Amino acid sequence: SQTIHQWPATLVQPVGSPLSLECTVEGTSNPNLYWYRQAAGRGLQLLFYSVGIGQISSEVPQNLSASRPQDRQFILSSKKLLLSDSGFYLCAWSAGTGYTEAFFGQGTRLTVV
């Protein structure tokens, strides 16, 4: 069966520090991968999605970047965190074509102080 792993579960970082959140999927190949951010009252905001290795689409301009160095690995990064980057970050995967459900990881609670 397929599983998705996301870590760390919680993270407290100072303003201006770098960020690296990692997500890996097991039990499937060539998944679509997604990063969402959840802020209070704003639902799930799509940040990045990827349909293959090295292919990243960005949905909103921001202080973050994403990379997909391997088929089932998706990394969210920042060179210098801002206070506004605080939130709950969720990684998700779906099968290779649209029209199918997305499966979410357990999320990372990021607090920038």
Add this chain to the structure above:
Amino acid sequence: GENVEQHPSTLSVQEGDSAVIKCTYSDSASNYFPWYKQELGKGPQLIIDIRSNVGEKKDQRIAVTLNKTAKHFSLHITETQPEDSAVYFCAASGAQAGTALIFGKGTTLSVSS
């Protein structure tokens, strides 16, 4: 791009009552509409979904209806129980490869006993 509106933002019901959450979408090309339930501190979990070739789908106490002409879909929970208390999200996506789910802002459902 797609825009999904969800109402109400909060909903309080008594145990045993029904709960209805409504969503509208903007992109007529969207054809997949899932509903997710999110418990505190966890990632969203799919509870039911509907595709554009179906008008209604039911799974025990949960049902979803879709009106493609009006571009709206609804979640119906009957005989609510305290464990139904959570945040519910609707979403929409198209069929193209890599199409990401676009979410509504969520509804916080509270079921009191």
